[in-house]
Amino acid sequence: MPSALKSVREQTYEPVELIVVDDGSTDDTHSIAKSLGAIVISQENKGLSEARNVGLAAARGEFIVMLDADDELLPDAVAIGVDALISSPHAAAVVGNCQSIDADGRVLPAERHVIDTTQLYRQWLANNFVWAPAAAMFRRRALEQCGGFPRDLGPAADYAVYLRLARTGSVLYHPKEVARYRQHDASMSRDPVMMLRVTLEVLRRESKAAPASLRSDFRRGRRTWRRWYGEYMIERLRSDWHAGERGAAQGQLALTLLWHCPTMVVREAGRKLRCLLAREESTDPQATPAAPPTGRASG
Template identity: 40%
Template sequence: MFNGERFLGAALASVFAQSRVPDEVIVVDDGSTDSSGQTARSHPGVRVIRQENQGLSAARNTGLAAVQSDAVVFLDDDDRMLPENLATGLRLLSAYPQAAFVAGCATPIDAAGTRTSPDKRLGSPGTCSFATLLAGHSFVPPSTVMFRRAAFEATGPFDTALRSGCEDLDIYLRMARVFEVHAHPALIVEYRRHGRNITRNRARLLKASLDLLERNRALVADDPELKAALEAGRRRWIATYGPGLPSEAAGHLKQGHILPAVRAIGAALRYHPQGLWRYLYGKLGRG
């Protein structure tokens, strides 16, 4: 958590509203300069660990090192668990004893907490494996996933060198390479979309996603099916983030943020040039 006071109270309320009471609740304050720490401490039963700002992966690792429970869920400060989140995850981890994690679905909400697409589900592809993750499937937000803590002992902690929004996908891939993983269709999280979401930085996320796939390329070199999955993942991430790059660049320019605008334009030229030309043509046509 970093400067999460705006939504933290609602996030913690959702934890304590679980049908299965959590064994422990740990909040890692990653060097916040607002009143996030005080907000967390105002909830009885919450253990707060404060550290200098080190980024998402380091905060996750701090929490992981402190937790004693056999099963772990990482909840971002702006999202909310639905009441059956923990009960569902624990039941499925028991049903799939070889699984490193089980993962369900989320539905989007706005800053006020209202569901924006009540029938929309973000999550389960029906099956989950190293191949499906390579092909571009992930789990958003991370609180849709319940990990078996022991799996981290085999795969290692979150990679602190990753600071661009792919920290969770990296750990999913690393675990899926060596363990069974399981996806299920239950709706267990409300994913809050607002102006500060990291997913709004399309240029950074696209580069990070493609770089992460490249880190796995050597592992799939001798497997045609996995190589095809990796290429499908490249196409999916480009299709996901590419079309929005021109408008992202325009937004940065309007705010006078030149370097982020240049990065977005560069990413558009490299990965989705047709979208950039279409955007410019539309602007010139209306002008």
């Protein structure tokens, strides 16, 4: 939290209104935020979307950035976003790039996506390339008109808002880095079962409002997300198995894979079977030697 708040206070653009929604925290969030001059709104734990909506309702500025407690803004983030939205009065939002950092703040290598600015909506269907919510700046009026952040979609609520605004063709993109996204084990994105469920629900709802001509894009998007989270779940199961963890959580991972990614399960089972057969052959003293690769008798 302190590094996130300090990154706001270090912005080259002024003035910046800093609002902190203390969503039932048990640490010293309130006192830290107050010491840095923030407006603090305390409430019982109602979830990420509700905290975002409460902050939005309290804000007085024309432009809005949502900064999670573990993330940071780069010094020119607000200035870059404001310039872009002032230059394009029709735009509802502008998004940029972000750095990925570890728990200690070290910058991690990250894949850079090629973004086609004329096809933002189609690209977003298969890839939420805005890792950190702080990489997006919204026009306040546009956020209010789209209903804010859905309360029942958890960490995928941001994704739902991006798609809803991009469907109207009113989201801008620039390649500049404006935020830092902190990766750690406690991140909500570490729960692949929940993330796959809410992400597919976002696509289901969005498909009802999108043109019929985009049906193939939605199918491709669902396949992409299932493959991405499916691979993540398989890696988690492998790791948990070797660590001796075989409880309810692992059962839920396996059931989710069977339901959403049956082809991947079959492929993984085949891989495991081949490994077992190869291991048995290598340890069986009576095993028949393999034929020469040319198919001719040797001697």
